[in-house]
Amino acid sequence: MSPPRERADAARNRAAVLEAAAVLFRERGVEAVSMDAVAAAAGVGKGTLFRRFGDKAGLATALLDEQERDLQEAILFGPAPLGPGPPGTKVTSQERLRAFVEAYLDHLLGHLDLVRVSETAAPGARYRIGAYRFWHRHVALLLAGRADPVADAHLLLAALAAEHVAAVRVELGDERLRGSLRGLVDALTS
Amino acid sequence: MSPPRERADAARNRAAVLEAAAVLFRERGVEAVSMDAVAAAAGVGKGTLFRRFGDKAGLATALLDEQERDLQEAILFGPAPLGPGPPGTKVTSQERLRAFVEAYLDHLLGHLDLVRVSETAAPGARYRIGAYRFWHRHVALLLAGRADPVADAHLLLAALAAEHVAAVRVELGDERLRGSLRGLVDALTS
DNA sequence: GGCATAAACGGACTATAGTCCACCTAATCC
DNA sequence: GGATTAGGTGGACTATAGTCCGTTTATGCC
Numbered sequence: 001m002s003p004p005r006e007r008a009d010a011a012r013n014r015a016a017v018l019e020a021a022a023v024l025f026r027e028r029g030v031e032a033v034s035m036d037a038v039a040a041a042a043g044v045g046k047g048t049l050f051r052r053f054g055d056k057a058g059l060a061t062a063l064l065d066e067q068e069r070d071l072q073e074a075i076l077f078g079p080a081p082l083g084p085g086p087p088g089t090k091v092t093s094q095e096r097l098r099a100f101v102e103a104y105l106d107h108l109l110g111h112l113d114l115v116r117v118s119e120t121a122a123p124g125a126r127y128r129i130g131a132y133r134f135w136h137r138h139v140a141l142l143l144a145g146r147a148d149p150v151a152d153a154h155l156l157l158a159a160l161a162a163e164h165v166a167a168v169r170v171e172l173g174d175e176r177l178r179g180s181l182r183g184l185v186d187a188l189t190s
Numbered sequence: 191m192s193p194p195r196e197r198a199d200a201a202r203n204r205a206a207v208l209e210a211a212a213v214l215f216r217e218r219g220v221e222a223v224s225m226d227a228v229a230a231a232a233g234v235g236k237g238t239l240f241r242r243f244g245d246k247a248g249l250a251t252a253l254l255d256e257q258e259r260d261l262q263e264a265i266l267f268g269p270a271p272l273g274p275g276p277p278g279t280k281v282t283s284q285e286r287l288r289a290f291v292e293a294y295l296d297h298l299l300g301h302l303d304l305v306r307v308s309e310t311a312a313p314g315a316r317y318r319i320g321a322y323r324f325w326h327r328h329v330a331l332l333l334a335g336r337a338d339p340v341a342d343a344h345l346l347l348a349a350l351a352a353e354h355v356a357a358v359r360v361e362l363g364d365e366r367l368r369g370s371l372r373g374l375v376d377a378l379t380s
Numbered sequence: 381g382g383c384a385t386a387a388a389c390g391g392a393c394t395a396t397a398g399t400c401c402a403c404c405t406a407a408t409c410c
Numbered sequence: 411g412g413a414t415t416a417g418g419t420g421g422a423c424t425a426t427a428g429t430c431c432g433t434t435t436a437t438g439c440c
Contacts, residue, residue, distance in 0.1 A: 235390025
């Protein structure tokens with residue numbers, strides 16, 4: 001079974017779409033850009049755009065993919081406290097969880113509109129994409145001491161939903177937002 | 191300044207729309223009903239429907255209004271632990287918060303699709319509607335012991351967002367969902 | 381009752397997401 | 411290099427949310 005490679009025209013168009021979308025989103029804001037506009041700017045038909053990315057959330061997810069990979073890498077293999085550090089490193093779950101929340105918030109606040117679209121375009125979209133599963137698994141592992149780490153991990157991630165963070169940020173500002181999340185981590189790992 | 195009363199035709203149409211919407215939503219599910227269908231069933235033009243309710247979220251909010259009023263009444267004036275009870279009643283903030291979360295979950299799970307639409311139709315819709323403000327104020331008062339009750343109240347309500355509850359419920363079931371929320375309340379009021 | 385007016389009405393209109401399918405082409409095999 | 415074909419392409423099409431504005435009507439006043 002030779003792995004069926006991606007066809008050259010497909011690869012070209014995928015790159016063109018991502019490039020065009022990145023530019024348009026930066027110039028006009030994610031919300032204000034229609035899928036028609038992205039297709040036109042990429043020199044591609046609507047059908048191609050949707051076949052490849054499914055919907056606007058899929059396009060946003062694809063654009064976020066690279067940055068999220070970096071963060072995921074750092075969590076799995078990077079230095080403590082975000083990552084596990086080299087073998088023998090001493091770091092508590094609480095420290096790692098705090099570091100995760102900080103890092104995730106940095107990531108989120110840096111791409112808030114994009115994440116928001118990727119999470120809210122379709123109902124339940126957030127919970128189906130691979131990234132959520134990754135964050136959830138990581139947090140659940142760090143909450144191993146709790147009665148129901150899986151449920152509690154969802155709870156913590158609810159407070160990190162783009163929609164929620166966007167709304168609360170406007171009212172309270174970044175600092176109080178960060179503070180309350182630190183408080184939550186502490187409350188869950190005390 | 192005599193208060194300008196609602197015109198008779200307006201009142202009639204408002205009632206017709208709410209009635210028609212309630213029936214259609216029950217029969218076909220909230221998601222599957224278009225605004226056109228609601229307007230047609232109510233014997234009303236699209237313009238009238240949108241003028242009055244703004245958008246689909248507004249319509250859902252109007253439908254929820256009555257039930258939410260009951261809950262709000264019970265919180266403000268009803269018997270303990272959900273309400274304050276008669277003067278002199280002894281009830282802790284933790285007890286009242288637990289009761290609120292239980293009662294709100296009952297309400298939410300009973301109208302999940304409707305609440306979901308009311309919260310997610312427009313970006314940030316959830317945080318602007320009056321009901322959210324009410325729940326937030328109530329929770330913040332009960333969290334008076336915390337360093338930042340306002341921020342922490344948003345945190346707790348994030349875990350009660352319809353989108354979140356709908357997704358987690360499917361994975362964990364109602365019991366574990368309730369359990370994790372009880373755990374959060376305890377963690378925030380310890 | 382007739383009139384003035386502000387409010388409400390409703391359907392045509394626009395914009396956008398997302399689907400569908402007839403056609404095209406890159407890769408493969410001989 | 412020509413035939414084969416899986417997969418890709420793109421634009422016409424549908425469905426729906428939401429807007430606009432000319433027309434209608436309830437209401438208060440004379």
